[in-house]
Amino acid sequence: MSAAPDSRSLDAVEADTHNETRLQSLAALRLLDTPREERFDRIVRLTQRMFDVPTVVVSLIDERRQYNKAEVGVGKDEMPIGDSFCRYTVLDDTPFVVEDAAHDPRFVDNALVADGLRFYAGQPLKAPNGVPVGSLCIADDKARHLTDDQLDMLRQLADIAEAELALTDELNRAGDVQRRLLPRRVPELPGYTVAGTCVPALAVGGDFYDWFPAQDGYQFVVADVMGKGMAAALVGAGARAVLRGTSQFNDVETSLHRTDVSMADDLEEISSFITMFVARLDYRSHVLSYIDCGHGIAGIVRADGTALRFVSDSMPIGLLDFRREARAVQLAPGDTFICLSDGLLDLFDSIEEAVEAARITVVNYPDPAEAVKIVEEYARDHVATDDITCIVVRRDQL
Amino acid sequence: MEIDTSDVRGKVAVVRLDGRLNMVAAPRLKGAIEDLVDHGGTHVVVDLTAVTFMDSSGLGALIAALKKARQAQGDLRIAGVNEQVATVLKLTNLDRVLRPFESVEAAADGW
Numbered sequence: 001m002s003a004a005p006d007s008r009s010l011d012a013v014e015a016d017t018h019n020e021t022r023l024q025s026l027a028a029l030r031l032l033d034t035p036r037e038e039r040f041d042r043i044v045r046l047t048q049r050m051f052d053v054p055t056v057v058v059s060l061i062d063e064r065r066q067y068n069k070a071e072v073g074v075g076k077d078e079m080p081i082g083d084s085f086c087r088y089t090v091l092d093d094t095p096f097v098v099e100d101a102a103h104d105p106r107f108v109d110n111a112l113v114a115d116g117l118r119f120y121a122g123q124p125l126k127a128p129n130g131v132p133v134g135s136l137c138i139a140d141d142k143a144r145h146l147t148d149d150q151l152d153m154l155r156q157l158a159d160i161a162e163a164e165l166a167l168t169d170e171l172n173r174a175g176d177v178q179r180r181l182l183p184r185r186v187p188e189l190p191g192y193t194v195a196g197t198c199v200p201a202l203a204v205g206g207d208f209y210d211w212f213p214a215q216d217g218y219q220f221v222v223a224d225v226m227g228k229g230m231a232a233a234l235v236g237a238g239a240r241a242v243l244r245g246t247s248q249f250n251d252v253e254t255s256l257h258r259t260d261v262s263m264a265d266d267l268e269e270i271s272s273f274i275t276m277f278v279a280r281l282d283y284r285s286h287v288l289s290y291i292d293c294g295h296g297i298a299g300i301v302r303a304d305g306t307a308l309r310f311v312s313d314s315m316p317i318g319l320l321d322f323r324r325e326a327r328a329v330q331l332a333p334g335d336t337f338i339c340l341s342d343g344l345l346d347l348f349d350s351i352e353e354a355v356e357a358a359r360i361t362v363v364n365y366p367d368p369a370e371a372v373k374i375v376e377e378y379a380r381d382h383v384a385t386d387d388i389t390c391i392v393v394r395r396d397q398l
Numbered sequence: 399m400e401i402d403t404s405d406v407r408g409k410v411a412v413v414r415l416d417g418r419l420n421m422v423a424a425p426r427l428k429g430a431i432e433d434l435v436d437h438g439g440t441h442v443v444v445d446l447t448a449v450t451f452m453d454s455s456g457l458g459a460l461i462a463a464l465k466k467a468r469q470a471q472g473d474l475r476i477a478g479v480n481e482q483v484a485t486v487l488k489l490t491n492l493d494r495v496l497r498p499f500e501s502v503e504a505a506a507d508g509w
Binding site: 224226227268271272273275293294295296312313314315316319342350351386 | 421424428453454455457458459461462465485489490491492494495
């Protein structure tokens with residue numbers, strides 16, 4: 001059975017070029033001009049094998065161009081909108097098939113047809129809001145006909161691509177939440193210099209850091225919500241708010257206990273827990289009280305370059321019924337407190353190696369902002385699979 | 399990740415895992431153990447001998463399963479952890495609730 005002649009006309013396509021709904025839905029995905037991704041590349045490869053065609057594209061239809069998020073047989077990541085077949089596809093939510101473009105008046109002047117393209121079939125790809133923004137399409141240099149079974153197959157492959165679009169959307173939103181959890185400015189503490197960073201992994205994790213005035217001092221927090229995506233980001237936001245509130249009126253031990261009790265149900269619900277390092281600095285007496293709830297890598301690099309790794313002996317948040325005891329350490333002039341998230345361990349063979357790398361960084365870069373920049377660069381160069389978070393607090397030399 | 403839950407002897411259930419215990423496998427593992435506990439296998443040993451890698455999602459699944467087992471008056475123990483898994487457990491201090499046993503037999507001893 002041959003596909004019914006499609007009514008999508010050049011006029012309709014031109015009228016749709018500036019379709020605000022589509023362009024906004026597309027922009028929200030933030031997929032334009034992004035690096036190649038295996039999750040789309042594999043759909044294209046699979047489609048090519050199933051249909052035995054030279055060309056397969058996951059396209060996104062922008063205002064002036066067709067952006068190819070993934071492709072085989074094209075060799076370019078974009079083409080002028082005027083040559084695009086996929087812009088016909090996005091007009092509707094049904095497949096668009098041209099069995100022989102050489103005999104289709106809509107494509108008489110088309111550059112791709114002049115180059116030998118004869119056959120095109122595209123299944124629209126919808127953004128999570130239901131608006132078609134692109135296409136999974138196949139093309140060949142000879143005229144072809146698709147059976148209903150084949151059209152159904154193309155639709156199923158497009159469903160997979162659509163699921164990836166939806167995942168992009170979720171990751172973007174989670175990333176937004178995660179970024180908003182981070183402090184916007186560096187605190188001005190008399191006699192101290194502070195810096196922090198969070199380098200998110202490709203798949204958004206649940207790391208955050210925070211600092212704020214608390215009872216008897218200033219509080220520093222590095223936390224990692226187990227899990228990824230929106231659920232982890234939202235739980236992180238909750239924990240941050242609870243901890244900020246309770247720390248105004250309580251010491252570190254009580255603040256963590258309150259946070260534990262408040263977050264227990266939410267964490268239970270998503271089978272998650274939070275590893276967390278909390279330190280409160282009394283910047284008048286220079287005593288740093290801390291509790292490490294399974295976060296791992298924190299300590300002091302003394303002015304003479306020796307390192308003291310903090311004891312980590314508390315359970316993560318969300319396991320309940322564990323007593324927590326704060327430990328205290330005195331900061332002398334030139335001493336630097338540093339805390340790193342466990343994502344760093346992906347980049348080193350052992351905890352000891354990671355700790356030594358942190359020590360050397362602090363020794364070589366006494367300015368916390370510089371040290372944090374080194375950690376950031378290291379994380380970016382080594383493509384960590386987990387977020388990497390770091391806080392550095394240095395007591396200035398007298 | 400392969401999850402084998404066929405070894406059930408009364409209340410003692412041994413879950414054998416093979417592969418990477420990450421965010422993909424974690425929900426399945428949690429579901430599988432919950433199912434065991436619901437059917438009376440309240441004392442669970444998770445054999446991690448053939449697990450090459452575990453991330454925090456995997457750890458989350460084990461903790462959730464541990465809670466489930468304890469709610470049913472049972473318990474959950476782990477056996478055969480490699481160095482990477484041991485590091486994750488130690489770093490998070492969770493080795494105190496999920497103490498690694500040498501073998502499945504040692505873990506189930508006394509049950």
